[in-house]
Amino acid sequence: MTGDAAGVPLSAAGRWLADSWSPANFDTAEWVCRPHAWDYSLEGPLSQMRIWTEVEQATQKLLAYHGHINQEEQETTIWMDGRPRPPAYALHTWSGFATGEWDGNVLVVTTTHLKETYIRRSGLMVSDRTVVRTRWKRIGDYLQATVIIYDPVYLAVPYIRTTMMWVSDPGMRMDPYPCEEATETAVPRGKVPHFLPGKSPLPGLDPEARDRFATPVEARLGGPETMYPEYIAKMRAFRRPTRSVTGATEFGP
Template sequence: MDTVHRTKFAILPLLLLGTMVGVPARAQINLSGVWQNQLDEDFPDRLAGPELGDYAGLPINAADRLRGETWDASLITLPEYQCRVHPSDYAPSFADFRMWEEYDRETQNLVAIHMHHFAWATERTIWMDGRPHPPDYALHTAMGFSTGKWEGDILTVTTDHFKEGWVRRNGLARSDRAVVTEHFIRHDNQLTWVTVVNDPVYLTEPLYRSRDYVLGLAGQIAPYPCESVEEIIRPKEAIPHHLPGTNTFNKEYQERHGIPVEAAMGGAETMYPEYRSKLVGAGVQPK
């Protein structure tokens, strides 16, 4: 009997240790629910939409600047473009979203966290089960392929396999080679969603953005049907765009707000507070 008791006592700590070591990757903090978008940050960029030619504060390179300058908003009147969804790194700018967790029934391991955005009814999955990202030749999507991990109570997500998207919805492209890191930070019923866009094609530095949400206890997400229609009769191969140097609309933003061309055209330098001093030093007074 003594031997049996000793064995039991010896096994008990091992079992406890084993339980601790083998704890499945459960959510450190519950992010489930409907999160309501707070539009008090970057408001003009979000509902009304950015003005044409406003690239200030964005770390774009010269190639992306030309993408923006030659972009024609009429592009999105093409039937194939009317229901194009916002990519997952831009979707946080708009409206509410729902998050929910998926657990393996047997192990109760957290397999994935799912998200449904109101805007364009996009859905994405953040895999939490340690699976690898797909090979380069796999399909790219607007949502990308996401894997997540807990860093304390912060959910950190890495996403690649994007389709080409946009840095700002006034023509500035974000390439399909971008990798986005996201941090979901919950404080009580507040959620801060930080996105860090690394794009080796069109950005010279990472682009940081944050958006805030409030948990909606009675939150509902409405459907978002989208149907393409022929808005303008034109040859179906027509692609609206401006030839380089011919887009006069881009100057309206500069003139309306008294923004110098150099600042309006963006670039990494324009992201930092010191740039304001530089403008003030140069005698520029924004309207």
């Protein structure tokens, strides 16, 4: 359901941002072909990925792993040569600055210097102070990734996004994924679409709107408590919404 933040440990600032977000943001000229961060593209939606190495010719030492994912054509470089992390004021990009180190047979990647970007494409964001740790593990022909997001601005506690799996396919063909501009809603130049706090029409924020599980609105507001299984028992005491809403599904992960 669009606007549903259940399971996401939003801080007060993250909740305020989600409450003010408008779907018309996607039709703002500057954001029509807005890229997605690498960690978002891993999950939303799960798609083909290619990984290759960069080796120093003179020494044959591994310098970096490079990755390209089909969804939104996002790319990453994971530096493996021990280079220092740039200062906080250095350039922030959609892929950020990533370094990797081995923890046994698990590649642990730490990414900083990311632009503000999506957790979900419905107002749930992470800030440019975010640190993303991704744990990559190969299990036979399968590659597993677990992403943990640390954001002191929009998240109250670290957020484990999910565990994702790919199967090795040496003959894989990856088609282009170009962004084609299309205007669905005319947004006047200079206008920033938004809603005032408490005025959002998103169904996930409507106490009376019912999803297929009849999730109480208290849970849909998110927060650290909603991440844990114990919260299910607490939800039983909340009032369940009853009004069905047409077209209230979430878009994006």
